[in-house]
Amino acid sequence: MNNSMNSVRLLGLGSLVVMVLVAVLLLATAMTASAFAVAVSVAPASQNANVGDTITIRVRQNADVDTTGLQTNVSFDRTVLQATSVARGVAYTGAALLPSDMASAINTANTSSGQLSNLAVFFNPGAGTVPIGDREGIVITFSVIAGGSSPIALSGIEVLDTGGNVVPATSSDGSVNATAPTPSPAPTPSPDPTPTPEPTPVPTPPSIPPSTGQTTVTGTVPPGSIQITVPSTVQIPLERGTTNTANVPVEITSNTLWQLNTRDPKATNTGFMTTSDVPPKVLKNSMRVALGSTQIDLRFGRLLASGSGDSLATTQLRQLVVPADAPGNFGIDVLFEAVAGF
Amino acid sequence: MRANLRWLSMLLSLLLLAAVHSPAAHAQTEQTLRVDPALLLADLAPGESETVNVTVTAKEPMRIEVVPQGLGQRPDGGFQILPESEDSSIYTGRPYVKAVPRQFTLNANQSKKVKVTISVPKDAGEGGRYAILEVKGSLRKPGEEENVGVGATIGASVVVTLEGTAQTRTGDITEVKIAPVQSGNPISVVTSLRNTGNYHYGASPVRMFAGATLKDPRGNNVVTTVTSMTEMSLVPEYTRAFGIDLTTAEKLSPGRYAVDVQVGLEDGTILDRATGYLDVTQELALGEVAAPQSSGGGSGVIVYAAAGLAALAGVLGLRAFLAARRRRRALGMEGD
Numbered sequence: 167m168n169n170s171m172n173s174v175r176l177l178g179l180g181s182l183v184v185m186v187l188v189a190v191l192l193l194a195t196a197m198t199a200s201a202f203a204v205a206v207s208v209a210p211a212s213q214n215a216n217v218g219d220t221i222t223i224r225v226r227q228n229a230d231v232d233t234t235g236l237q238t239n240v241s242f243d244r245t246v247l248q249a250t251s252v253a254r255g256v257a258y259t260g261a262a263l264l265p266s267d268m269a270s271a272i273n274t275a276n277t278s279s280g281q282l283s284n285l286a287v288f289f290n291p292g293a294g295t296v297p298i299g300d301r302e303g304i305v306i307t308f309s310v311i312a313g314g315s316s317p318i319a320l321s322g323i324e325v326l327d328t329g330g331n332v333v334p335a336t337s338s339d340g341s342v343n344a345t346a347p348t349p350s351p352a353p354t355p356s357p358d359p360t361p362t363p364e365p366t367p368v369p370t371p372p373s374i375p376p377s378t379g380q381t382t383v384t385g386t387v388p389p390g391s392i393q394i395t396v397p398s399t400v401q402i403p404l405e406r407g408t409t410n411t412a413n414v415p416v417e418i419t420s421n422t423l424w425q426l427n428t429r430d431p432k433a434t435n436t437g438f439m440t441t442s443d444v445p446p447k448v449l450k451n452s453m454r455v456a457l458g459s460t461q462i463d464l465r466f467g468r469l470l471a472s473g474s475g476d477s478l479a480t481t482q483l484r485q486l487v488v489p490a491d492a493p494g495n496f497g498i499d500v501l502f503e504a505v506a507g508f
Numbered sequence: 509m510r511a512n513l514r515w516l517s518m519l520l521s522l523l524l525l526a527a528v529h530s531p532a533a534h535a536q537t538e539q540t541l542r543v544d545p546a547l548l549l550a551d552l553a554p555g556e557s558e559t560v561n562v563t564v565t566a567k568e569p570m571r572i573e574v575v576p577q578g579l580g581q582r583p584d585g586g587f588q589i590l591p592e593s594e595d596s597s598i599y600t601g602r603p604y605v606k607a608v609p610r611q612f613t614l615n616a617n618q619s620k621k622v623k624v625t626i627s628v629p630k631d632a633g634e635g636g637r638y639a640i641l642e643v644k645g646s647l648r649k650p651g652e653e654e655n656v657g658v659g660a661t662i663g664a665s666v667v668v669t670l671e672g673t674a675q676t677r678t679g680d681i682t683e684v685k686i687a688p689v690q691s692g693n694p695i696s697v698v699t700s701l702r703n704t705g706n707y708h709y710g711a712s713p714v715r716m717f718a719g720a721t722l723k724d725p726r727g728n729n730v731v732t733t734v735t736s737m738t739e740m741s742l743v744p745e746y747t748r749a750f751g752i753d754l755t756t757a758e759k760l761s762p763g764r765y766a767v768d769v770q771v772g773l774e775d776g777t778i779l780d781r782a783t784g785y786l787d788v789t790q791e792l793a794l795g796e797v798a799a800p801q802s803s804g805g806g807s808g809v810i811v812y813a814a815a816g817l818a819a820l821a822g823v824l825g826l827r828a829f830l831a832a833r834r835r836r837r838a839l840g841m842e843g844d
Contacts, residue, residue: 469585
């Protein structure tokens with residue numbers, strides 16, 4: 167009898183523990199889900215254009231968590247704008263882009279719905295992540311076909327974090343104000359031809375060539391700029407008998423040619439992880455920096471990549487630790503140099 | 509109850525998974541540095557000077573150092589920031605460049621204008637002069653939890669064209685290296701070209717092209733491959749190495765094969781020609797050429813089977829013609 171009562175008590179106690187545990191876990195789940203957020207916006211928020219222009223709008227995300235995917239509907243006034251293309255933003259370079267039949271999706275939006283539905287960019291598991299911060303997700307170009315105002319409205323937003331969880335999102339829409347060409351006023355016939363006062367002579371600009379049907383077009387290309395974003399510090403594990411790795415995202419925002427070099431700035435033991443001891447302990451193998459199929463030995467700084475425009479590259483630090491390496495706390499500085507090309 | 513436990517187990521697994529992948533666990537602070545403009549092009553006659561304001565912006569608080577440095581170039585084409593002690597080129601423009609202020613601290617999202625003055629001495633000589641304005645952000649030392657400090661630097665390239673002086677674009681092939689060929693691989697030819705002129709070339713509108721023709725032991729052309737270089741210039745005194753892979757469906761019989769290499773510019777200038785040799789000791793089947801890399805190496809590979817350098821010269825001529833025509837059209841000298 168006592169045994170059976172004890173069993174009942176134990177069962178009750180066990181159930182209570184399970185219920186408390188479930189409550190704590192549910193609370194933790196709720197806290198995890200609400201701990202992060204993402205703001206999805208249209209950039210530029212407002213822009214002016216003329217009929218006949220091609221304009222570009224960018225769907226940007228500003229998340230406080232690494233993400234792997236972005237999905238949204240984009241609505242517009244199809245009597246003012248016509249979508250012409252949809253592309254991955256810089257942050258999702260190499261990611262999948264949906265719908266797979268984009269031409270059909272664009273056609274539907276332009277001819278009936280006025281909405282590019284379920285546009286999505288996402289990395290397959292392990293294929294990449296988008297770092298925290300303000301990032302370009304989707305790039306859409308439109309042709310301006312008529313004067314008027316068109317919203318660029320976002321809806322149905324879903325942003326996934328690296329665990330595949332939906333991150334709570336807020337959104338900011340944009341708008342386009344299109345101006346139709348002003349028609350030239352028709353000449354009004356003068357019913358009473360009164361003598362016109364002699365016109366004031368207008369000085370002729372000396373540079374205008376004679377009317378030959380040729381137009382001289384001039385313009386100034388501004389000098390390019392470069393911006394580089396890297397993490398401040400990185401942790402690489404140092405396990406023996408293996409090549410340890412750590413990812414370092416390097417984002418370049420530029421409107422000119424650039425080169426990305428990497429090197430270890432220290433003068434001695436260049437390229438090697440060392441301790442702060444005097445004299446320092448040094449790992450037997452130098453660190454490598456890899457990007458795609460390019461791998462650089464940090465003993466010899468060199469060109470990691472070159473290009474033009476914006477780029478987000480995830481480089482990988484690689485450190486082989488062999489059994490003969492001395493124990494200790496090892497560190498290294500890795501410098502990323504973006505140099506303007508010409 | 510068993511179902512509930514299964515649910516609980518799944519919930520626990522999900523939470524653990526979320527905890528492992530939680531970005532907060534590997535959240536890292538970023539540093540962003542911006543330089544505008546990043547390319548300083550100055551056409552100055554000897555004795556003249558010009559001042560440009562360069563805006564340096566940081567998104568996070570950062571100590572900044574601005575240092576005029578030499579511009580070097582590695583064989584892979586990468587521009588190299590050279591301190592004064594290593595800057596020995598006679599084409600250096602580093603002594604011409606002064607920056608004020610050279611050191612300052614930026615708060616978050618703050619910008620500062622740096623006054624950069626380029627002064628060309630009267631006895632500067634001819635051609636071009638090159639330098640890099642190095643803008644260094646302070647390097648944050650790793651904390652207890654991290655062991656790699658990451659730094660960001662921007663090199664604003666300075667190109668001074670000495671106005672009213674002669675610009676020469678010449679080059680010498682200093683080496684043609686042909687690696688031993690394994691069956692199933694293409695023939696890998698690495699050619700080194702040194703800019704022996706006094707002005708840079710290689711970027712549009714004077715892009716560089718290289719071609720290689722494989723000739724059999726009888727002197728017959730087997731295959732020609734032409735590659736266009738990346739859009740970066742080769743500066744005077746420096747050497748650029750570039751690879752060309754050759755392949756053909758025909759098996760190579762034993763014998764000594766020649767590889768004729770030719771490097772030229774888009775305007776039709778042939779910079780240099782050279783020949784390397786490949787000894788084939790037994791019948792050899794070559795493999796496919798890998799797709800060109802998007803960064804670093806050459807791009808735009810064109811293969812002309814059984815053609816020779818005459819074909820290459822034709823291609824260079826055609827490209828030169830098209831480039832000249834594009835320029836004439838741009839200037840309104842030629843209608844459609």
